Structures are given as structure tokens and as C-alpha cells.
Amino acid sequence: MSAFIDARTIETGTSQSPDLAIIGGGPAGIALAMALADTQFKVLLLESGGMNFDPAVQKMYAGQETGYEPLDADRLRYLGGGTNHWGGWCRPMDASDFMIRDWVPSSGWPFGRETLEPYFPRAQSLVEAGAWAYDRGGDALASSHAPMLPLGKGGIYTTWFQFSKMQDDVLPTQFGHRYADDLRGQANLTVWLNANVTGIRLAANGASVDHLDVATLNGKSFTVKPRYTVLACGGIENARLLLVSNDVMQTGIGNGADLVGRYFADNPIPRDVATMVVFGGKLASYYSDRMDMGHGARLKAAFAPTDDYRGIARIGGSLTTVEQPVDLDDVGKAAVATTAAALGVDAGSARAYSLGCGLELIPDPDRRVTLTPEKDALGLARLKMVNTISDEDFARYRRTLEELGRQLLASKSGMLRINCTTREEWMKNMDWGHHHLGTTRMHDDPRRGVVDSNSRVHGLPNLYVAGSSVFPSYGASNPTMNLIALTLRLADHIKAVMA
Ligand SMILES: Cc1cc2nc3c(=O)[nH]c(=O)nc-3n(C[C@H](O)[C@H](O)[C@H](O)COP(=O)(O)OP(=O)(O)OC[C@H]3O[C@@H](n4cnc5c(N)ncnc54)[C@H](O)[C@@H]3O)c2cc1C
Structure with missing residues (x-):
């Protein structure tokens, strides 16, 4: 003892x-x-x-x-x-x-x-x-509950988060x-x-x-x-x-x-980076919420670039998630109607969702902590942190979203509007992974x-x-x-x- x-x-x-x-x-x-x-x-x-x-x-x-x-x-x-x-x-x-x-x-x-x-x-x-169900392992578990959103062939695939659970589903x-x-x-x-x-x-x-x-x-x-x-x-x-x-x-x-x-x-988490429209209507709940799949595993879907595609498109890692349902404005509704007609699909019950993501930053020696002259209660120098995100980090992630949009169209399952172009737009709803x-x-x-x-x-x-x-x-x-x-x-x- x-x-x-x-x-x-x-x-x-x-x-x-x-x-x-x-x-x-x-x-x-x-x-x-x-x-x-x-x-x-x-x-x-x-x-x-x-x-x-x-x-x-x-x-x-x-x-x-x-x-x-x-x-x-x-x-x-x-x-x-x-x-x-x-x-x-x-x-x-x-x-x-x-x-x-x-x-x-x-x-x-x-x-x-x-x-x-x-x-x-x-x-x-x-x-x-819970049971190990990341990556392709989660596909079978999730599909047995509700169909996954089809993505056309390409560099983005559906992957899975799992969640630590100490009490109920809360803590x-x-x-x-x-x-x-x-x-x-x-x-x-x-x-x-x-x-x-x-x-x-x-x-x-x-x-x-x-x-x-x-x-x-x-x-x-x-x-x-x-x-x-x-x-x-x-x-x-x-x-x-x-x-x-x-x-x-x-x-x-x-x-x-x-x-x-x-x-x-850190992993920056810009929110509402894109609006994803699903022509078939409501997405399975494991896209927007964590869902109990049994065996102690709670899964939430995310869209990630494959290892191969990261090399082809020269992009970093990212995990794009569905945040919440959103309403489309009239321009958005018109774009959905036109696109669906061109693809020959029925978008009568289409639903829109905002997307957010967690991003990998490019290593940067100038993003750093240094000592300051100020001291804490035990006499240790306090820190100064300088944190930055480069435009290149955003540009790389934009290419990832473009590929996701292309694959949604290829599968005729949906379409994507990217909401962020300028630095101000990316930073507007910025959160951090801590x-x-x-x-x-x-x-x-x-x-x-x-x-x-x-x-x-x-x-x-x-x-x-x-x-x-x-x-x-x-x-x-x-x-x-x-x-x-x-x-x-x-x-x-x-x-x-x-x-
Ligand atoms: C709001 C928030 C949400 C997060 N969510 C997630 C998440 O969903 N998933 C995820 O993977 N990660 C998440 N993280 C990150 C996660 O908390 C860290 O990755 C993890 O706690 C790091 O573990 P660590 O043991 O290395 O350091 P810490 O957890 O920071 O532990 C360090 C310990 O060292 C002690 N200590 C510090 N200085 C001294 C000293 N001088 N002498 C003695 N002891 C000292 C501290 O008291 C502390 O107990 C989140 C973090 C935050 C803040």
C-alpha cells in the first residue's frame, strides 16, 4: 500500500x-x-x-x-x-x-x-x-446502425473519433x-x-x-x-x-x-468553415453527435485526407466534422436546386450542415514559449507564448475541403460550399484544441x-x-x-x- x-x-x-x-x-x-x-x-x-x-x-x-x-x-x-x-x-x-x-x-x-x-x-x-473501432473498423459498426454518407473515389475518407467515458456519457x-x-x-x-x-x-x-x-x-x-x-x-x-x-x-x-x-x-479548430448539403436528407446521428455503438465504443464520424492524398495534394492532417444543421439562404437553395438537377438527383428533402475541423499546423520554430522577468509565487520565471497560424496552413486545408466537395458531387450524395477564403474569415470562429x-x-x-x-x-x-x-x-x-x-x-x- x-x-x-x-x-x-x-x-x-x-x-x-x-x-x-x-x-x-x-x-x-x-x-x-x-x-x-x-x-x-x-x-x-x-x-x-x-x-x-x-x-x-x-x-x-x-x-x-x-x-x-x-x-x-x-x-x-x-x-x-x-x-x-x-x-x-x-x-x-x-x-x-x-x-x-x-x-x-x-x-x-x-x-x-x-x-x-x-x-x-x-x-x-x-x-x-471502449473497443478499438477507429478508421475502417468503425465503418461496419456505424453502417449497422444507419447508412454512411457515400463519398466518391478520391483523397478523403470517413474516419472515427472515440470518446473517453468515466461516468454516464458526460464525464x-x-x-x-x-x-x-x-x-x-x-x-x-x-x-x-x-x-x-x-x-x-x-x-x-x-x-x-x-x-x-x-x-x-x-x-x-x-x-x-x-x-x-x-x-x-x-x-x-x-x-x-x-x-x-x-x-x-x-x-x-x-x-x-x-x-x-x-x-x-496546437490543433486550431476553425468553426463553420463550410456548408455541406446532403441531397438525401438527414444524416445518421453519428455525424453530428457521438453515438453509442456497444462494446463501450462511442463513435463520431469525421472526414480525413488519406495518407496518400496528403502527399499528392501536399496538405497536412485534418479532421473535418459535422457541427450542426443550418438553414440555407435563397442563393444556397437555388444552388442546390441547380446542382441537383444537373446531377439528375432529387433534392426535395435536402438538408444543410455546417462543418468545422481540427487542423495540423506546419512546424514553426518561431511559435514558441520563452521566459519573462516576471516570477511566480515560488520564484520561477513565468512564460510568454507567441502563437501563430500561417496562411499556408489555411490554404492547405482549403484544398482538403475542395476534394471533399468534389467527392460529394461524384457520389451524387451532396455538395459543399466553402465559407472561408480570407484570413479574417478563417479566424472569425476560431477555437483551439488546447x-x-x-x-x-x-x-x-x-x-x-x-x-x-x-x-x-x-x-x-x-x-x-x-x-x-x-x-x-x-x-x-x-x-x-x-x-x-x-x-x-x-x-x-x-x-x-x-x-
Ligand atoms: C479544455 C481542454 C480540452 C481538452 N480536450 C482534449 C480532448 O478531447 N482530447 C485530447 O486528447 N486532449 C484534450 N486536451 C488535452 C489534454 O488535456 C492533454 O493532452 C493532457 O492532459 C496532457 O497530459 P500530460 O500528463 O502530458 O500533462 P498535464 O495533463 O498538463 O499534466 C501535468 C501535471 O503536472 C503538474 N505540474 C506542473 N508543473 C509542475 C511542477 N513544477 N512540479 C510538479 N508538478 C507539476 C500539473 O499539476 C499536472 O497535474 C484538452 C485540454 C483542455 C485544456
């Missing part, structure tokens, strides 16, 4: 020497701790928050931002991290998300999707998204509350709550991590001297902790190539990545990074199930190196 210890009650000066320290108890940190349950290694999980929201703790996330959500609203700083307010949308990344794509600068992972595939089933089980799995008992029951694990890591301290020669500085908001401070450390503080905070730990390496840990904090990305990607990117060449293909910080034998900050290119899929799979792979690696 392990214990959750409130670090505010520990005596200042207490020291711990676990085999492994995990910094951060979000889904990455929790999945890692649980994956080591069957080992003899002593594991200490250091979590900044407690079991629930605390405004004083949360305030340590505040920073400055341009073109982005407030940094203390877009994340949650207590056990379970972002899963305390996530939407539960899940989808594995596509094979081409991992590939070096010559039309996407700085793209490519050091390995392919097949490396993560063995870990997907356990990740899917941890997020509680996705919140890792802190859902797995607290499992963590408490884990004999080799200690969890310190309200324990903020304020610095990763290297040996004087900079060759390894010597210890971690830990502090609480009620004035306690401790030293943890682990054999190995995994940084799992989320896609923005991972970069911050490396940058502020600059006493031995003056530009921060792992930042010899000036990459820490760069290449930040997916924090890329700030400690993975590459086997230390000049091009912060961590290597095992998620180990270049040049340091005992420091690893978990989470979507290591994604070197991003795809359009929601990251959490993928980052958990990557963390389970890291757990296997760590078991081997610690043995």
Missing part, C-alpha cells in the same frame, strides 16, 4: 532517493507510474497540486500570451492535470503523421506509427474509450480521481501532493541530473535525489522547467541547440531535437520527457491517447535501463 503524502506536512530539509522521480501527475505521469507497478523500483511521483482545484496553485501557470488562450485557463494544475477538464476525444495518429514529408518542413518522427501500435490497446483502456476519464485508488494500492510508489519541482539540478560538470529542488506554497523545501527523472508536466510546462533550470547550463537544460520552447503547436505540442521535440540528432527517440534529453543519461511536448510533428488527432501510448513505451525503456 502506498501513500498520498501532503508535502506541506513534510519537514523542511527532508531528502528522498527514489530510483525514479516522476515530475507531474497528469495522464502521462500517472500512466508511467502505473506501468511500473510490477517492478521493484522505488518510484516517487511529485505533483504540484492536490486532489482538487486550488486557485493559488493554479496561478503559478499564469503567463503572457499572444494569439492564444490564457496560460492559466488552458491547463489545470492538480492531480490528473488536463484530464480534469478535457473533452475525451480520442483518435490514434495516422501513419503519415510520423513520416518525413518533404512538403511539411521539419516533419517526421524517428520511428513510424508501428512503434506505438503495441501500446495503443493499453492506452485506449486507460482512457476508457471523460479524469485520471486523478479515476486512478487514485490504483496509485494508493501500488506498493513501490509514493505520491507527494502539493509538491512543486522548482529546479532540475545538474551535477557541476553538466553530465547528469544530480537532484531536484522541491518546494511547497507554505514555505517547505526538500531535495529529491533520484537515479532517473521523468519530466511529465505537460506540453508547455515541460519547456518551462527545462528553461528555468539554468544554473549549470545557462540557456537551460537540453537547450544547446536553442530548441526548448520552440515549435509549439493540445500543447512540440516544445521539447524528438529527434535523434541533438542539433534538431531536445530528446532522442527514447524521449531521453540529449546529453543527459538520467533525464527523460513524457507527453506531447516531444511530438516533432503533430497530425490532427487529439494527443492524449497517443501521448499515453508513447509514455507506456517509455516505461518499457526505463524498466530496461534501471534494471
